[in-house]
Amino acid sequence: MIILHRLVRLVVVLLVVTFLSYALLNLLPGDPVTQILGMSATEESREQLRRELGLDQPLFVRYLDWLGGLLTGDFGESYITRMSVGAELAERLPVTLELLIAAEIVALGLAVPLGLAAARRAGRALDQALTALSFALLSTPVFVLGVLLILIFAVTWNVLPATGWTSLSVDLGWNLTSVILPAITLGCGQLAVYARLLRTDLIATLQEDYIILARARGLSPRRIMWRHALRPSAISLITAIGLNMGALIGGTVIIETLFGLPGIGRLIVDSIFSRDYLTVQGGVVLISVGYVLVNFAVDVVYAAVDPRIRRA
Numbered sequence: 001m002i003i004l005h006r007l008v009r010l011v012v013v014l015l016v017v018t019f020l021s022y023a024l025l026n027l028l029p030g031d032p033v034t035q036i037l038g039m040s041a042t043e044e045s046r047e048q049l050r051r052e053l054g055l056d057q058p059l060f061v062r063y064l065d066w067l068g069g070l071l072t073g074d075f076g077e078s079y080i081t082r083m084s085v086g087a088e089l090a091e092r093l094p095v096t097l098e099l100l101i102a103a104e105i106v107a108l109g110l111a112v113p114l115g116l117a118a119a120r121r122a123g124r125a126l127d128q129a130l131t132a133l134s135f136a137l138l139s140t141p142v143f144v145l146g147v148l149l150i151l152i153f154a155v156t157w158n159v160l161p162a163t164g165w166t167s168l169s170v171d172l173g174w175n176l177t178s179v180i181l182p183a184i185t186l187g188c189g190q191l192a193v194y195a196r197l198l199r200t201d202l203i204a205t206l207q208e209d210y211i212i213l214a215r216a217r218g219l220s221p222r223r224i225m226w227r228h229a230l231r232p233s234a235i236s237l238i239t240a241i242g243l244n245m246g247a248l249i250g251g252t253v254i255i256e257t258l259f260g261l262p263g264i265g266r267l268i269v270d271s272i273f274s275r276d277y278l279t280v281q282g283g284v285v286l287i288s289v290g291y292v293l294v295n296f297a298v299d300v301v302y303a304a305v306d307p308r309i310r311r312a
Contacts (some may be wrong), residue, residue, distance in 0.1 A: 003057035009293045014285060021284045022063050025277050029176035030205050032079045032275035053079060066281060075285075076278035080271075085282040089264060093166060093286070096252055096263035099186065101181050103248060105243070106187035107194055111237075114191075115198030116225055122203050130199065142251050144260045146185040153181060182259045191243055197240055201233035242298035249287055 031117050033046050033055065054065065066076055075085035078210035118127040139144075160181050166174035205211065206229055214224050253265035264283050271279035 003239060009139055010289070010296075013292055014288050017288045018061060018067070018281060022061060022066070022277065025118055025275075025280055026059055028272075035041065035274050035276075036079060038154070056095055058300065065234065066278065070285065075282040077120060078271075078276055078279050080274050080276045080279075081282055085279050088267065088279065089282050089286055092262055092264045092267050094168070095261055096173075096256070096265060098168065099182055099252055099263060100248060102183035103187035103190065103226065103251075106183050107190035108241075110132055111191050111194035111198060114195045115202060116230070117201040118195070119202035119206065120221070120225065122199075130195060133206060134196045137188050137192040140188075142185060143254050145188060146181070146255065149181050149185055150259075165261050178261075182255045185247065185258075186255050189251070190248060193240060193244065198233060198237050201236050202229055203234045205229045229294070238298055238301055242295045245294045249291065257273050 009305070032053070033049050034041075037045060037049060047056075054062055058066070069076055073090065077083070078085055078088065080229065081088070114130055118130045121127050150162045153160040161178055162181075164178055166178050168175045202225075211224060211229060214228055219228075249265075252263060253269055255261070256263040256266040257269055268280055268283040270276075273282070
Protein backbone atom coordinates (compact mmCIF):
# COMPACT_ATOMS: atom_id res chain seq x y z
CA MET A 1 0.00 0.00 0.00
CA ILE A 2 2.86 2.40 0.83
CA ILE A 3 4.57 1.63 -2.47
CA LEU A 4 1.30 2.20 -4.39
CA HIS A 5 0.77 5.50 -2.61
CA ARG A 6 4.31 6.60 -3.47
CA LEU A 7 3.89 5.63 -7.10
CA VAL A 8 0.67 7.63 -7.38
CA ARG A 9 2.37 10.63 -5.82
CA LEU A 10 5.28 10.22 -8.21
CA VAL A 11 2.93 10.38 -11.21
CA VAL A 12 1.12 13.46 -9.85
CA VAL A 13 4.40 15.25 -9.09
CA LEU A 14 5.76 14.51 -12.54
CA LEU A 15 2.62 15.76 -14.29
CA VAL A 16 2.52 19.00 -12.31
CA VAL A 17 6.26 19.73 -12.52
CA THR A 18 6.60 18.92 -16.22
CA PHE A 19 3.55 20.93 -17.27
CA LEU A 20 4.54 23.98 -15.22
CA SER A 21 8.10 23.89 -16.51
CA TYR A 22 6.86 23.46 -20.09
CA ALA A 23 4.49 26.42 -19.72
CA LEU A 24 7.06 28.66 -18.03
CA LEU A 25 9.66 27.94 -20.71
CA ASN A 26 7.23 29.09 -23.37
CA LEU A 27 6.75 32.37 -21.53
CA LEU A 28 10.44 33.21 -21.86
CA PRO A 29 11.31 35.85 -24.45
CA GLY A 30 12.89 34.55 -27.63
CA ASP A 31 12.17 31.79 -30.11
CA PRO A 32 14.01 28.49 -30.72
CA VAL A 33 13.50 28.99 -34.45
CA THR A 34 15.52 32.21 -34.28
CA GLN A 35 18.21 30.41 -32.27
CA ILE A 36 18.51 27.79 -35.02
CA LEU A 37 18.18 29.89 -38.19
CA GLY A 38 19.50 33.22 -36.98
CA MET A 39 18.10 36.71 -37.37
CA SER A 40 18.65 36.83 -41.14
CA ALA A 41 16.31 33.93 -41.96
CA THR A 42 13.26 34.59 -44.11
CA GLU A 43 9.75 34.35 -42.73
CA GLU A 44 8.99 31.39 -45.02
CA SER A 45 11.91 29.36 -43.66
CA ARG A 46 10.90 30.26 -40.13
CA GLU A 47 7.36 29.03 -40.66
CA GLN A 48 8.58 25.84 -42.31
CA LEU A 49 10.92 25.00 -39.44
CA ARG A 50 8.22 25.89 -36.91
CA ARG A 51 5.89 23.35 -38.56
CA GLU A 52 8.64 20.71 -38.64
CA LEU A 53 9.29 21.15 -34.92
CA GLY A 54 5.60 21.27 -34.08
CA LEU A 55 5.89 24.76 -32.61
CA ASP A 56 2.85 25.91 -34.61
CA GLN A 57 0.63 23.74 -32.38
CA PRO A 58 -1.04 25.03 -29.17
CA LEU A 59 0.96 24.66 -25.97
CA PHE A 60 -1.26 21.97 -24.44
CA VAL A 61 -1.25 19.90 -27.64
CA ARG A 62 2.56 20.02 -27.76
CA TYR A 63 2.77 19.01 -24.11
CA LEU A 64 0.45 16.02 -24.57
CA ASP A 65 2.39 14.93 -27.65
CA TRP A 66 5.65 15.08 -25.68
CA LEU A 67 4.06 13.25 -22.74
CA GLY A 68 2.82 10.46 -25.02
CA GLY A 69 6.34 9.97 -26.34
CA LEU A 70 7.74 9.94 -22.80
CA LEU A 71 5.48 7.03 -21.87
CA THR A 72 7.20 4.97 -24.56
CA GLY A 73 10.66 6.04 -23.42
CA ASP A 74 11.09 8.71 -26.10
CA PHE A 75 12.31 12.01 -24.62
CA GLY A 76 12.13 13.70 -28.00
CA GLU A 77 14.77 15.29 -30.18
CA SER A 78 16.77 18.39 -29.32
CA TYR A 79 15.81 21.46 -31.34
CA ILE A 80 19.42 22.65 -31.48
CA THR A 81 21.64 19.57 -31.80
CA ARG A 82 18.95 17.34 -33.41
CA MET A 83 20.19 14.54 -31.18
CA SER A 84 18.05 12.31 -29.01
CA VAL A 85 17.38 14.00 -25.66
CA GLY A 86 17.52 10.60 -23.95
CA ALA A 87 21.00 9.97 -25.37
CA GLU A 88 22.23 13.40 -24.22
CA LEU A 89 20.86 12.83 -20.72
CA ALA A 90 22.38 9.35 -20.54
CA GLU A 91 25.75 10.81 -21.49
CA ARG A 92 25.57 13.55 -18.85
CA LEU A 93 23.93 11.59 -16.02
CA PRO A 94 27.08 9.78 -14.73
CA VAL A 95 28.82 13.12 -14.13
CA THR A 96 25.96 14.51 -12.05
CA LEU A 97 25.47 11.25 -10.12
CA GLU A 98 29.15 11.04 -9.26
CA LEU A 99 29.14 14.66 -8.11
CA LEU A 100 26.06 14.09 -5.90
CA ILE A 101 27.48 10.90 -4.36
CA ALA A 102 30.88 12.49 -3.76
CA ALA A 103 29.27 15.55 -2.14
CA GLU A 104 27.21 13.34 0.19
CA ILE A 105 30.31 11.32 1.11
CA VAL A 106 32.14 14.54 1.98
CA ALA A 107 29.19 15.89 3.98
CA LEU A 108 28.39 12.71 5.93
CA GLY A 109 32.01 11.64 6.29
CA LEU A 110 32.78 14.86 8.16
CA ALA A 111 29.39 15.57 9.76
CA VAL A 112 29.03 12.29 11.66
CA PRO A 113 32.38 12.38 13.56
CA LEU A 114 32.06 16.14 14.15
CA GLY A 115 28.51 15.75 15.44
CA LEU A 116 29.54 12.89 17.74
CA ALA A 117 32.52 14.81 19.09
CA ALA A 118 30.47 17.98 19.67
CA ALA A 119 27.69 16.05 21.46
CA ARG A 120 30.18 14.40 23.82
CA ARG A 121 31.67 17.82 24.64
CA ALA A 122 28.53 19.95 24.53
CA GLY A 123 29.21 23.55 25.50
CA ARG A 124 32.99 23.16 25.35
CA ALA A 125 35.51 24.63 22.94
CA LEU A 126 35.03 21.99 20.22
CA ASP A 127 31.26 22.39 20.31
CA GLN A 128 31.54 26.18 20.07
CA ALA A 129 34.03 25.90 17.21
CA LEU A 130 31.64 23.58 15.33
CA THR A 131 28.81 26.06 15.86
CA ALA A 132 30.89 28.91 14.46
CA LEU A 133 32.00 26.79 11.49
CA SER A 134 28.41 25.75 10.75
CA PHE A 135 27.16 29.32 10.71
CA ALA A 136 30.07 30.35 8.48
CA LEU A 137 29.36 27.59 5.96
CA LEU A 138 25.61 28.21 5.95
CA SER A 139 26.06 31.93 5.37
CA THR A 140 28.52 31.47 2.48
CA PRO A 141 26.93 31.13 -0.99
CA VAL A 142 28.05 28.03 -2.81
CA PHE A 143 29.51 29.96 -5.75
CA VAL A 144 31.57 32.15 -3.38
CA LEU A 145 32.98 29.06 -1.66
CA GLY A 146 33.72 27.51 -5.05
CA VAL A 147 35.63 30.57 -6.26
CA LEU A 148 37.56 30.68 -2.98
CA LEU A 149 38.57 27.02 -3.27
CA ILE A 150 39.63 27.54 -6.90
CA LEU A 151 41.73 30.54 -5.86
CA ILE A 152 43.48 28.57 -3.09
CA PHE A 153 43.93 25.07 -4.54
CA ALA A 154 44.05 25.74 -8.29
CA VAL A 155 45.56 29.22 -8.63
CA THR A 156 47.74 29.71 -5.53
CA TRP A 157 48.87 26.15 -4.75
CA ASN A 158 48.22 24.63 -8.21
CA VAL A 159 47.46 21.17 -6.81
CA LEU A 160 43.96 20.65 -8.25
CA PRO A 161 42.37 21.62 -11.59
CA ALA A 162 40.01 24.59 -11.62
CA THR A 163 37.80 23.27 -14.43
CA GLY A 164 37.39 20.25 -16.65
CA TRP A 165 36.31 16.64 -16.21
CA THR A 166 37.93 13.25 -16.75
CA SER A 167 35.60 10.28 -17.01
CA LEU A 168 35.87 7.47 -14.49
CA SER A 169 36.32 4.97 -17.31
CA VAL A 170 39.27 6.92 -18.74
CA ASP A 171 41.44 7.47 -15.67
CA LEU A 172 40.47 6.89 -12.04
CA GLY A 173 43.15 9.16 -10.61
CA TRP A 174 42.35 12.14 -12.81
CA ASN A 175 38.64 11.55 -12.28
CA LEU A 176 39.02 11.83 -8.50
CA THR A 177 41.22 14.89 -8.97
CA SER A 178 38.58 16.62 -11.07
CA VAL A 179 35.72 15.83 -8.65
CA ILE A 180 37.38 16.84 -5.35
CA LEU A 181 36.85 20.60 -5.47
CA PRO A 182 33.27 20.45 -6.83
CA ALA A 183 32.30 17.81 -4.25
CA ILE A 184 33.76 19.78 -1.34
CA THR A 185 32.06 22.97 -2.54
CA LEU A 186 28.69 21.26 -2.89
CA GLY A 187 28.98 19.19 0.28
CA CYS A 188 30.07 21.92 2.71
CA GLY A 189 26.61 23.45 3.00
CA GLN A 190 25.10 20.04 3.76
CA LEU A 191 27.94 19.32 6.20
CA ALA A 192 26.90 22.23 8.40
CA VAL A 193 23.25 21.13 8.46
CA TYR A 194 23.99 17.46 9.13
CA ALA A 195 26.54 18.11 11.89
CA ARG A 196 24.31 20.54 13.81
CA LEU A 197 21.26 18.32 13.46
CA LEU A 198 23.07 15.18 14.61
CA ARG A 199 24.72 17.04 17.50
CA THR A 200 21.35 18.32 18.78
CA ASP A 201 19.63 14.91 18.59
CA LEU A 202 22.57 13.13 20.21
CA ILE A 203 22.56 15.51 23.19
CA ALA A 204 18.86 14.75 23.73
CA THR A 205 19.38 10.99 23.30
CA LEU A 206 22.26 10.90 25.79
CA GLN A 207 19.82 12.08 28.47
CA GLU A 208 17.51 9.08 27.99
CA ASP A 209 17.08 6.53 30.78
CA TYR A 210 18.46 3.60 28.77
CA ILE A 211 21.67 5.55 28.14
CA ILE A 212 22.01 6.25 31.86
CA LEU A 213 21.44 2.53 32.51
CA ALA A 214 24.12 1.61 29.97
CA ARG A 215 26.58 3.90 31.74
CA ALA A 216 25.67 2.31 35.08
CA ARG A 217 26.44 -1.11 33.62
CA GLY A 218 29.97 0.10 32.85
CA LEU A 219 29.78 0.25 29.06
CA SER A 220 32.46 2.40 27.47
CA PRO A 221 31.47 5.86 26.20
CA ARG A 222 32.49 4.88 22.66
CA ARG A 223 30.21 1.81 22.66
CA ILE A 224 27.32 3.78 24.14
CA MET A 225 27.69 6.47 21.52
CA TRP A 226 28.04 4.23 18.47
CA ARG A 227 25.75 1.30 19.42
CA HIS A 228 23.03 2.85 21.57
CA ALA A 229 22.82 6.58 20.87
CA LEU A 230 23.66 7.03 17.19
CA ARG A 231 20.89 4.92 15.63
CA PRO A 232 17.87 6.61 17.26
CA SER A 233 19.52 10.00 16.76
CA ALA A 234 20.01 9.36 13.04
CA ILE A 235 16.29 9.58 12.17
CA SER A 236 16.34 13.36 11.76
CA LEU A 237 19.62 13.11 9.86
CA ILE A 238 18.10 10.64 7.39
CA THR A 239 15.11 12.95 6.95
CA ALA A 240 17.43 15.88 6.25
CA ILE A 241 19.32 13.84 3.64
CA GLY A 242 16.10 13.19 1.73
CA LEU A 243 14.77 16.74 2.01
CA ASN A 244 18.12 18.36 1.17
CA MET A 245 18.49 16.27 -1.97
CA GLY A 246 16.50 18.91 -3.82
CA ALA A 247 18.91 21.63 -2.68
CA LEU A 248 21.83 19.39 -3.56
CA ILE A 249 20.51 18.80 -7.09
CA GLY A 250 19.87 22.52 -7.48
CA GLY A 251 23.42 23.18 -6.36
CA THR A 252 24.80 20.99 -9.14
CA VAL A 253 23.52 23.54 -11.67
CA ILE A 254 25.81 26.19 -10.16
CA ILE A 255 28.72 23.85 -9.46
CA GLU A 256 28.75 22.25 -12.91
CA THR A 257 28.68 25.68 -14.54
CA LEU A 258 31.38 27.07 -12.23
CA PHE A 259 33.78 24.13 -12.61
CA GLY A 260 32.97 23.37 -16.26
CA LEU A 261 31.53 19.89 -15.62
CA PRO A 262 29.50 18.27 -18.44
CA GLY A 263 26.58 17.23 -16.24
CA ILE A 264 22.80 17.48 -16.44
CA GLY A 265 22.70 20.77 -14.52
CA ARG A 266 24.91 22.50 -17.07
CA LEU A 267 22.94 20.92 -19.92
CA ILE A 268 19.71 22.37 -18.53
CA VAL A 269 21.23 25.84 -18.18
CA ASP A 270 22.59 25.79 -21.74
CA SER A 271 19.26 24.49 -23.05
CA ILE A 272 17.31 27.25 -21.30
CA PHE A 273 19.44 29.94 -22.95
CA SER A 274 19.04 28.29 -26.37
CA ARG A 275 15.27 27.74 -25.88
CA ASP A 276 15.75 23.99 -26.32
CA TYR A 277 12.49 23.11 -24.57
CA LEU A 278 12.54 19.33 -24.98
CA THR A 279 16.03 19.00 -23.51
CA VAL A 280 15.01 21.09 -20.50
CA GLN A 281 11.89 18.96 -20.08
CA GLY A 282 13.94 15.76 -20.15
CA GLY A 283 16.26 17.10 -17.45
CA VAL A 284 13.31 18.19 -15.31
CA VAL A 285 11.73 14.74 -15.53
CA LEU A 286 14.98 13.04 -14.58
CA ILE A 287 15.52 15.32 -11.59
CA SER A 288 11.90 14.98 -10.41
CA VAL A 289 12.00 11.18 -10.59
CA GLY A 290 15.32 11.12 -8.75
CA TYR A 291 14.06 13.37 -5.97
CA VAL A 292 10.90 11.34 -5.36
CA LEU A 293 12.81 8.03 -5.45
CA VAL A 294 15.35 9.31 -2.92
CA ASN A 295 12.59 10.30 -0.52
CA PHE A 296 10.94 6.92 -1.03
CA ALA A 297 14.25 5.25 -0.15
CA VAL A 298 14.45 7.41 2.98
CA ASP A 299 11.09 6.04 4.16
CA VAL A 300 12.38 2.49 3.68
CA VAL A 301 15.57 3.24 5.61
CA TYR A 302 13.50 4.56 8.53
CA ALA A 303 12.21 1.05 9.23
CA ALA A 304 15.72 -0.41 9.11
CA VAL A 305 17.16 2.18 11.49
CA ASP A 306 14.32 2.36 14.02
CA PRO A 307 12.41 -0.91 14.79
CA ARG A 308 9.58 1.12 16.36
CA ILE A 309 8.66 2.45 12.90
CA ARG A 310 8.76 -1.07 11.44
CA ARG A 311 6.32 -2.35 14.07
CA ALA A 312 4.00 0.66 13.81
